[in-house]
Amino acid sequence: MRYLDWGTKVFDGFAAIGWPTAEVAAGYLPDLEQPLTTLNFADFAIVCRDDLPEDVAYLATWCMVKTRRALESQYTHFPPDHSPVTYPVDPVAMADTPIPLHPGAIRAYADLAGDTGDGQILIWS
Structure with a gap:
């Protein structure tokens, strides 16, 4: 390497x-x-083109917020200072990006404001 x-x-x-x-x-x-x-x-960012349809950006953001507990559980065995993912994942911090958010992502974060992640824990398969 x-x-x-x-x-x-x-x-x-x-x-x-x-x-x-x-x-x-x-x-x-x-x-x-x-x-x-x-x-x-320190965290991750998904970068997309400006012409990505708004509904696709919304869905991607919604999925990231709603599945964050499942993502966190996959990294809790790492010592915090060596984890590739900072946890707990905080949607407010997720929305604080060094590059402008897509309008669909802005709408998703607004719609999910206050989501604690403690309700139904969604996971992909």
Whole structure:
């Protein structure tokens, strides 16, 4: 495995739209011998084109919010500082993205405001 530095030009470009960097400590990943600067992927983001139909963006967002407890349960065996997913997953934090939300996603987050995730736990199969 080889870890590549993206360079300041790439990081500066992402910083201009509000996407911060993070540092991965030496030894955190196999054979990572020195700290590595990368984009902050503390959580995940789904990026789509502007012309994605609104109903599709709404459904994707609805599914992410409604299935978050199932997703969390798949990562609780990782120590929190090594988990690829921050949990508990917080829809308010999910909606706070470094890039603008799709109008369908905005509507879904508004419709699901206050959803605790403690009701019917949906899961995919």
